Amino acid sequence: LDMRHRVLGSLLILSSALFCLAPAAQCQWIHHFHAPAPRVQPVQSLQAYISSGKLRLRLKAFLRLALLNDTNIHIDKLSMYSSEAGILSARSPFDPTFTMGFGATRNVTPQSSQISGAQTLSNLSQNGNIGYSQALSTGQDFTVGFSSNRQSTNNAFSFLNPSIATGLNFSVTMPLLENRGNIQYRTPLEQAQIGYMVTTDQTDATVANELVADADQYWATVLARDEITVQEQALALAEKSYQHDALALKLGALAPGSIYQDESQVAADKVSLVQAQSRYQQQLVLLRRIIGADLNPVTRSMPVVLEENPAELPVTPPPMPVSQAVALALRRRPELIALRRQAVSDQMGVQMAHNALLPQLNLTGSYGTAGLGGDQIPVTSSLGTSGQFVPGGLMNSFRQLFGFSYPTYGFNLQFTLPIGNSANEARLTNNLVSVAHDRYSMRQERQQVIQDVRLADTQLSMAVKQVNSAKVALSLSKKNVAAQQQAYLLGTTTIFELLQAQLQMAQAQDSLLSSYISYQEYKIAYQRANWTLLSHLHLAISH
Numbered sequence: 001l002d003m004r005h006r007v008l009g010s011l012l013i014l015s016s017a018l019f020c021l022a023p024a025a026q027c028q029w030i031h032h033f034h035a036p037a038p039r040v041q042p043v044q045s046l047q048a049y050i051s052s053g054k055l056r057l058r059l060k061a062f063l064r065l066a067l068l069n070d071t072n073i074h075i076d077k078l079s080m081y082s083s084e085a086g087i088l089s090a091r092s093p094f095d096p097t098f099t100m101g102f103g104a105t106r107n108v109t110p111q112s113s114q115i116s117g118a119q120t121l122s123n124l125s126q127n128g129n130i131g132y133s134q135a136l137s138t139g140q141d142f143t144v145g146f147s148s149n150r151q152s153t154n155n156a157f158s159f160l161n162p163s164i165a166t167g168l169n170f171s172v173t174m175p176l177l178e179n180r181g182n183i184q185y186r187t188p189l190e191q192a193q194i195g196y197m198v199t200t201d202q203t204d205a206t207v208a209n210e211l212v213a214d215a216d217q218y219w220a221t222v223l224a225r226d227e228i229t230v231q232e233q234a235l236a237l238a239e240k241s242y243q244h245d246a247l248a249l250k251l252g253a254l255a256p257g258s259i260y261q262d263e264s265q266v267a268a269d270k271v272s273l274v275q276a277q278s279r280y281q282q283q284l285v286l287l288r289r290i291i292g293a294d295l296n297p298v299t300r301s302m303p304v305v306l307e308e309n310p311a312e313l314p315v316t317p318p319p320m321p322v323s324q325a326v327a328l329a330l331r332r333r334p335e336l337i338a339l340r341r342q343a344v345s346d347q348m349g350v351q352m353a354h355n356a357l358l359p360q361l362n363l364t365g366s367y368g369t370a371g372l373g374g375d376q377i378p379v380t381s382s383l384g385t386s387g388q389f390v391p392g393g394l395m396n397s398f399r400q401l402f403g404f405s406y407p408t409y410g411f412n413l414q415f416t417l418p419i420g421n422s423a424n425e426a427r428l429t430n431n432l433v434s435v436a437h438d439r440y441s442m443r444q445e446r447q448q449v450i451q452d453v454r455l456a457d458t459q460l461s462m463a464v465k466q467v468n469s470a471k472v473a474l475s476l477s478k479k480n481v482a483a484q485q486q487a488y489l490l491g492t493t494t495i496f497e498l499l500q501a502q503l504q505m506a507q508a509q510d511s512l513l514s515s516y517i518s519y520q521e522y523k524i525a526y527q528r529a530n531w532t533l534l535s536h537l538h539l540a541i542s543h
Contacts, residue, residue, distance in 0.1 A: 038081050043292035044068045046299055055293065056305045059218055060537050062291065066214040067207075067539060069292035076206045080543055083192075083199035090192035093185040096134040103127050117155030124162075126150040139182035141173040148397075163374035166397045169408075171366040178358040187352040194345040200543055201338035207541050208334075208528055214290050215524045221283040222306050223517045227276045230513060234506035235269040237481070241498060242266050265499050310516035315467050318526060322457045325530045329453045332531040336445050343438040350435060353428035360416035368408040371401030449529075456526040463519040470512035477505040 045068055049056055057065075067073060104126045111121050126149070133143040145168070152162035179185070242262035249259050284304055285294070293299040318325065330336060373396030400406065484501040487493040527533035534540060 038078060041068075041074060043295055046291065046293060046296070050299075050302070054303045054305050055299060056307055057218075057291075058307045059215065060539075062218050062287075063211055063214060063537055064539060065291040066211060067541065070210060070214060070290050071292075073207050073210050076203055076210065077543070079199055080196075080203060083196045087189070087192040087196055090189040093135050094137065094189070096132060099129070099131040101127075101129050115157070117153075117157045121153070121155060123151065123153045123155075135182065135185060137182060137186060139175060139180060143169075143171045145169045148394075159376055159378075160372070160374035161377050163372065164394050164397045166371045166373075166394075166401045167368060168370075168401055169366065169368035171364060173362055173364040176361040176363055178355060178360045180355070183352055183355050187348050191345045191348055194341050194348075198338045198341045198345070201334035201341070203543070204334040204541055205338070208531075208533060211533065211539075212524055212528050216521055217283070217286055217290060218306070218308075219310070219517045219520050221280070221287050222308060222310060223513060224276065224280040224283045225306060226310075226513050227510065228273065228280055230506060230509045231269065231273040231276045233509065234502065235266070235273055237502045237505075238262070238265045238269045238499070241495065241502070245495065261495055261499065310513070310520055313516075313520065315464055315516075315519055317464050318457050318460050322454060325457060325526075326450055326453045328532070329449050329530040330446060333449050334531070336442065336449060339438065339442045339445055343435070343442065346431060346434040346438050349431040350428065353424060353431045356424040357421055357428065359418070360414070362414045364412040364414070366408075366410055366412075369401055369404045370406045370408070371397040371399065371403075373397030373400065452529040453526075456522065456529040459522045460519070460526045463515065463522045467512070467515045467519055470508070470515040474505070474508040474512050477501070477508040481505045 045065060046055070049061055049065070104124070107121075107123045107125070109121050111117075111119055127147070128149075129145065129147045131143070131145040133141070135141050147167045147169075149165045150162055151165075155161075175182075242259075242265075245259050245262045249256065287304065288294040288300065293302070293304075320328075373393055375391055375393070481498075481501045481504075484493055484498045488495065488498045524533065527536050
């Protein structure tokens with residue numbers, strides 16, 4: 001029983017030593033078996049923008065909150081976790097394997113020969129083994145194994161009883177043709193790492209699109225807010241005309257039926273004002289959802305103050321020539337960077353497929369050593385008793401084992417030539433098609449980027465001209481209203497012409513407001529097209 005405990009204890013000690021000395025196994029030991037699940041992030045940073053019971057937002061602050069809280073952006077980023085898991089999966093061929101086992105067998109058999117050593121032969125065999133194997137990044141498969149066997153028997157001819165045999169074996173296999181340099185295992189890992197960067201680029205592009213949509217929502221809300229002011233001014237002018245005509249009607253200077261046109265215009269302007277107020281509240285609902293303010297009962301009903309005034313912001317033409325903007329976009333746009341990375345990955349797949357068509361030629365070198373120990377006992381035979389009792393055990397076997405007194409070594413060269421390799425030939429064809437597809441995709445994306453930049457440049461330039469034209473139109477409509485009001489007081493024009501002038505001025509105000517908003521939207525689109533949006537806003541996408 002003591003010997004059995006010693007054997008088990010030695011096995012456990014040696015297994016622990018091998019496990020700790022192997023770097024890859026040590027890494028496996030300290031890492032969790034399961035990666036942490038992605039956390040659902042709570043709504044963040046809203047309190048920093050609350051002042052006097054109101055949520056005050058400029059565009060930059062709004063977009064910063066969108067990056068933190070927009071549910072669509074968080075969903076877009078989840079693809080990063082799957083891509084990271086792909087890297088982990090591609091590392092599996094390099095994962096080390098550690099094995100350890102122990103077993104015991106009792107064998108009792110009757111004997112019919114005088115030289116069997118006993119009439120009923122009873123053998124107890126106790127086997128232990130430890131193994132470690134790993135595919136190295138340089139292309140070799142490395143294996144080391146330790147085994148021990150303890151035998152006890154009632155065989156009278158056994159002079160070591162119990163006997164303890166130990167063995168230690170090393171082997172290294174190196175591919176010389178197919179999979180040379182471990183290309184079949186290393187390439188998928190490198191492709192997975194490239195795939196992670198591709199996913200990062202694609203996520204950046206998707207998040208940028210979300211930010212553009214969020215910025216458009218901000219300006220749509222500003223437009224809805226300022227349209228209320230335009231409608232209030234139109235209503236004030238209509239009510240002023242109505243009050244003037246009501247007084248004239250009371251004094252008998254106006255026919256009774258003439259007041260209905262004023263009343264009709266006031267009623268129409270009131271309807272337009274209510275509609276504008278309704279649109280503003282609807283836009284606020286969409287705005288709150290983007291930054292997560294709708295998830296908290298307090299911020300859900302809290303007044304929102306949008307502090308941007310588009311009329312006060314500078315209206316300038318594109319800051320660089322269109323050729324320079326195109327060159328900048330072709331260099332920095334993540335969609336193109338992702339396609340370039342994907343082309344590299346697919347080209348690596350072609351190289352791996354070519355390698356898979358080669359014959360297999362593997363060189364294996366092995367080395368082993370053995371030891372034997374145990375209690376040496378006298379053997380009784382027809383010639384008498386020979387020898388004397390000499391105690392021994394596991395340490396005797398270890399001394400022989402690590403003294404390398406009984407080595408076994410050799411090598412093996414294995415050649416395999418497949419007669420047909422249809423699967424790998426099809427794999428090579430598919431990879432070549434992917435490479436060609438990548439080239440067309442890059443050309444297509446370049447065309448799209450050039451189109452995006454040129455259209456954005458044109459739209460931004462036209463938006464500047466539109467703002468300037470709308471300013472002139474509003475100035476002239478104001479002068480026209482003033483002239484019509486003076487003429488109406490002098491009785492040289494009709495109320496219909498005055499109301500038409502007031503309506504035209506309201507339309508000019510609305511047109512100028514829309515021009516300001518369009519300019520800001522086109523400016524965001526221009527910055528997205530040449531990929532200066534994040535740097536302009538001093539924002540960064542976290543991964």
